[in-house]
Structures are given as C-alpha cells and as structure tokens.
C-alpha cells in the first residue's frame with residue numbers, strides 16, 4: 001500500500017475548499033472530524049528518486065505486514081464493554097512484547113511523509129563536530145568566496161540540518177514497533193483516536209524510542225541519542241500535543257515498572273500556566289492511564305510530595321536564606337489564597353498528633369508554577385526542597401512559561417529537578433526564537449552545573465515555520481467606534497440576513513476582551529440578548545481570574561455541558577483549553593500579539609474540525625497593532641491553500657498600508673494591551689453613542705464646575721466672617 005495514500009485516508013486535498021464546503025453544512029459542534037490532520041501535500045517524488053516498493057527495502061531486519069498498516073482499527077476494544085479490565089489497579093502492567101514485526105520505512109519514504117505533512121525536525125544543539133571533508137582547490141576557493149560574501153545564514157542552516165526519522169503511520173505501530181503498553185494504546189483508541197495528527201506522527205517515535213525512530217536515518221549520525229533527547233515542538237492549536245507528551249510520560253513509567261520499580265514515584269512533572277489547563281491535562285492523563293496503575297495528580301496546596309528536604313539552615317545563615325527566598329515566597333502567596341479546594345488525590349489527611357502526613361502516591365504531577373514553587377520554598381530551618389526522582393519535565397505552553405511573568409518561577413522548578421537524567425520537553429503553538437535561545441542557554445548551563453553529558457535538543461515545527469490557524473475562517477472587521485463593536489457582535493448573534501455581516505455565529509462561542517473590567521461590562525451588556533424562552537441570562541457567562549476557583553470550574557463545566565452559549569473571558573482561557581465543540585471565537589478587543597491571536601482563535605476548529613469562525617474587531621486605536629494579526633490571517637489562508645487572486649480576508653492594500661510597529665510599542669502592547677482601553681471612557685463598554693456620552697460629559701462637567709464655584713464662594717464668605725469675629729470656623 002502506498003504510504004501517502006494510507007496517510008491521506010479521509011483527508012482533504014484542498015483544506016480551504018473543504019473547510020468552506022464543510023462550514024456550510026458542518027460546525028465544530030457537530031462532532032469530531034474523520035481525520036484530524038491539517039496538511040497532506042502531494043510531494044510526489046521530489047528528489048527524483050523512485051520510491052522503493054515495500055519489501056524491497058535494504059537489509060530488512062523486520063518483516064513487513066501490509067495489512068497491519070492499513071488496519072488502523074487494530075486496537076479497537078475487542079472485549080465487550082464492561083468485560084475489560086478497567087480497574088485502576090496499581091499492579092504494574094508489563095509492556096507486551098511486539099506481536100508482529102513491522103517493516104521500518106527507508107529514509108526516502110520518511111522524507112516524503114515528513115514533507116507531505118509539513119513537518120520539520122532539526123537538531124538545535126548536540127551535534128558533535130563533523131570532521132571537515134578534504135576539499136579540492138576549487139572547492140576551497142568557492143568556500144572562501146562564500147565566506148567573504150558573509151553567507152553566515154547558509155552555515156547556520158547547515159548546522160541545523162533537517163532529519164527524517166520514522167513517522168508514526170498508525171497508532172497500531174505504538175505497540176508493534178515501539179513496544180508501548182497495550183492498555184495505554186487501548187485507552188487511546190477507546191477515545192476514538194484513529195489517525196495520528198502531525199505532531200504525533202513526528203514526535204511520538206522520537207520520544208518513545210529514539211534508537212528505533214532513527215534506525216534508518218543517516219542525517220544524525222553525529223548525534224548521540226543514547227541518553228534520549230530534549231525536545232521542543234511548535235504545532236498548531238488543537239493538534240493533539242497533550243497526548244504527544246502524555247503517552248511517552250506514562251509509557252516511561254510503565255517501562256520502569258516492568259523493570260521492577262513498583263512504587264509510585266514522582267517521575268514526570270507537567271507545568272501549565274493556568275489552573276483550567278492543568279486540570280484538563282490531569283483529566284486527559286487519567287483517561288490514558290486508566291487501568292495501568294499510573295497516578296496522574298493535580299498539585300494542590302495540601303498535597304505532600306515525596307520531595308527531598310533542603311539542607312538544614314544554621315541560625316547564623318537564616319538571614320541569607322530568608323532574603324534568597326523572600327521574593328519567590330511572596331509570589332507564591334497570592335496563588336495560595338485561591339487554592340483552598342479539598343485534595344482528592346492526597347493520602348487521607350493525617351491527624352496532627354499522629355505525626356506528619358505520608359507523601360501522596362503520585363507518578364505524574366500536573367501543576368501551575370507558583371503553587372509548586374511554594375511547596376518547594378525554603379523554610380526558616382531548611383533550604384529549598386528538591387525533586388530528585390523527576391526524570392521528565394514537560395512545559396505545556398512553554399513560550400508563555402518562559403516569558404517574563406513565569407520565567408523566574410520555571411527556572412526555580414527546573415533547578416529543583418536534580419535528576420541527572422532529566423529530560424525536558426516544551427510544547428506550544430508558538431515558540432519564538434528568543435524562547436528557543438533561553439532553552440538552549442539553560443540546557444548548557446545545566447550541563448555545566450551537573451557535569452552530566454548533555455543531550456541533543458531537537459526542534460519540531462509543524463506547518464514548516466509560519467504560525468497559522470489554517471482550518472478556520474478568519475474575519476477582520478473595522479468599526480469606527482467602540483459602540484460599533486457591540487452592535488457588530490449583536491449582529492453576528494442575530495443577523496438580519498445571512499449576507500449582512502459576514503458569518504453568523506452559532507453558539508457556543510467565546511468572546512475575548514482585553515481586561516477583566518471589560519469582560520464584566522460586556523457580560524452586563526449581553527446577558528439579556530438571549531430570549532428568556534431560550535434560557536435567558538443563564539446562557540451568557542463571564543470567566544476571569546478575579547473569580548474564585550470554584551466559580552471558575554463551575555462555569556467551565558456549564559460551558560462544556562452546552563448550558564452556557566456565550567462565554568466572555570480574558571486571555572486566561574486563551575491557551576490550551578480544549579472545548580471541542582466551540583463554533584467560534586470573537587476578539588472583541590484585538591489580541592496583544594500575533595501569538596495571542598493564534599492561541600485565542602485556536603479555541604475553535606480543534607482536531608481538524610471544520611467550520612470554525614474567528615471574528616476580530618478593530619477600531620482606530622488598534623490600527624498600529626493590527627498588522628501582526630493581519631499577517632497571521634494572511635498566512636493561515638495561504639497555508640489553507642488559497643490561490644493568488646482568490647478573495648482574501650485581509651486586503652493587500654490594507655496590509656501594505658498598515659504601519660510597522662516599533663519593538664518598544666510591541667512590548668508595551670504585549671504586557672498592557674491598548675492603553676486607551678485600560679482607563680477612562682474607552683475602558684467601559686456601553687451602547688450609548690459617543691455623541692450622547694460627550695453631551696453627558698459636558699453636563700457633568702457643568703454641574704461639577706458650578707459646585708466648585710459655590711464651594712469657593714462659601715469658603716470666601718466664611719473666611720471673611722471668621723476674620724471679623726476673630727473665631728476659628730473649624731475645618732471645612
């Protein structure tokens with residue numbers, strides 16, 4: 001069977017065309033897509049080589065089984081539901097030996113699969129220096145000329161050369177080639193996952209079994225993978241990154257159990273920026289680990305981990321330890337106040353008199369940064385705790401975790417993971433080169449500190465290099481005033497005719513605002529827009545970080561259950577959160593960066609679902625910043641297969657005319673948003689027209705002025721009177 005045919009089963013050759021066709025009939029809320037893959041280009045035989053027929057491959061040390069590859073349902077449940085062993089027993093499940101040997105693809109076939117799915121893997125660091133090949137006189141001269149031209153880019157590209165390991169062609173290969181625990185594979189297929197997504201195709205073989213994945217690859221002969229790899233992946237929103245890091249984490253634990261380690265030991269640490277995302281990862285992890293005995297736990301204030309206590313602090317060194325840890329502890333306190341929930345995963349709380357609590361049974365811990373740092377923080381008598389058993393540190397939404405707000409906390413956590421075999425994997429839809437540089441630098445520092453041999457750092461980019469959300473429809477709408485946005489949003493909800501304002505928004509959808517105040521104000525404005533008979537104000541909800549934890553999770557549950565139709569929120573829900581059936585996203589306020597746009601609109605069109613719509617409003621205050629959003633939209637449409645001349649959301653003349661934003665302004669925007677929307681008239685959301693508000697303001701001003709004048713007259717009069725009778729008139 002042709003490998004390209006196999007991988008394209010159910011895929012659409014022209015995603016844009018299909019997305020449009022599908023959007024007419026299908027919405028994300030209609031259910032899962034038959035194929036979650038985003039790209040499948042016909043690469044043909046790009047290198048002019050004929051692909052070898054299967055079975056003709058060189059030195060087959062595996063027997064190829066043609067049916068096996070086409071049998072993607074191979075792991076569908078065989079026993080009737082209820083008869084399977086689903087108990088969460090803690091008995092170690094030994095990975096079964098591979099049942100059938102499967103042939104590995106040769107390098108050329110691997111290359112074709114990678115290219116057709118727009119997958120790019122490069123070694124960022126960890127190549128040993130190649131011996132310089134002997135050059136002829138002419139070659140030497142050419143090289144000199146090139147260097148003189150200052151062609152530094154070429155040199156860099158040579159160093160960061162692409163490579164093409166085994167792709168994951170079907171989930172059945174997880175067991176057959178990489179020896180993944182069968183229970184784990186069954187748990188995955190039980191969720192209806194049939195075809196691996198791009199990020200899964202490229203990352204799972206490498207992370208599960210690098211030697212096997214690279215067996216036929218010659219491009220990385222100078223890379224030592226015997227100690228595994230560090231990895232960073234930039235893959236589109238909703239493309240299944242979560243299971244790409246959960247499967248290797250769970251499988252690694254089960255492998256070591258198979259080697260005789262039977263206790264629950266904290267081996268994997270997953271850090272996510274928000275509580276909503278952390279608890280979603282826990283849910284996903286528990287579904288995958290069902291029946292394997294691996295415990296996936298959410299970090300809570302009351303949870304006691306099997307951490308190593310820091311060194312004892314002698315009284316004279318107290319002052320230093322305090323000052324070292326002061327700032328981190330301060331940071332941690334704020335989060336603690338909101339983390340008052342009961343702890344279902346901890347061991348039963350030990351009676352204080354009965355002695356200290358036993359550490360909870362945890363194999364995989366999922367946490368937000370602050371709460372874990374707080375646990376690790378030094379006390380008056382002991383230094384910081386460490387987590388020496390953690391062998392895998394996973395940063396989900398790594399770019400935001402390694403950006404200003406969280407960076408110091410993440411470094412603290414990273415340092416606490418003292419195991420010399422620690423592997424790092426970083427995941428996001430957007431990883432800037434500055435973030436890559438931070439990761440490289442920290443890995444180098446760590447290697448120096450621990451004197452452990454460093455591991456290669458591998459980068460995966462899905463979609464080649466440009467950040468895009470290709471499988472949804474983007475709309476960029478200009479309104480002359482702030483009120484125009486509200487009117488526009490209402491029109492999207494209740495279009496007069498299907499043609500009057502672009503796409504109608506079928507609930508459920510999410511509306512993003514710049515600040516908490518604006519989210520609340522918009523909620524006040526919109527909550528009566530749904531008729532009482534259809535559920536009324538209960539259909540519209542607002543979620544932001546000023547709400548209590550319990551309120552936040554209640555709203556999440558109601559939105560997931562379909563009870564809430566319009567969820568108004570801030571960027572707190574922009575990243576990672578997976579609402580499979582969200583039909584659309586409205587950027588009521590322009591996102592503060594291209595990355596913020598990608599993450600926000602990526603809440604719709606997940607796992608290849610077609611028909612998602614993203615509407616972004618902008619006013620003249622946003623114009624300086626709209627270019628980066630417009631660029632993402634243009635790139636998304638290009639990646640979706642739009643041809644030159646086809647109508648585009650972003651007019652080229654507009655894109656060309658929009659000003660370039662200065663770096664300084666970009667930075668400000670990223671941290672503060674559009675300044676005028678933070679305070680003053682534009683911070684409020686109202687339907688009152690600008691003319692009416694100006695009139696009201698004038699009236700208010702006149703009243704204030706007259707009050708001031710009256711007060712001044714009174715003060716003058718009492719001062720005159722006081723002077724005449726010589727008595728103190730008291731405080732005014």
Ligand SMILES: Nc1ncnc2c1ncn2[C@@H]1O[C@H](COP(=O)(O)OP(=O)(O)OP(=O)(O)O)[C@@H](O)[C@H]1O
Nearest residue numbers: 036193195196197237238239240241242576578607
């Ligand atoms: N192979 C697959 N087939 C079908 N659905 C899948 C597959 N893998 C993952 N999914 C589903 O796709 C959805 C999105 O996955 P996930 O949340 O991991 O995306 P993500 O890449 O982490 O997105 P984000 O960048 O927004 O965090 C989830 O509902 C998940 O269950």
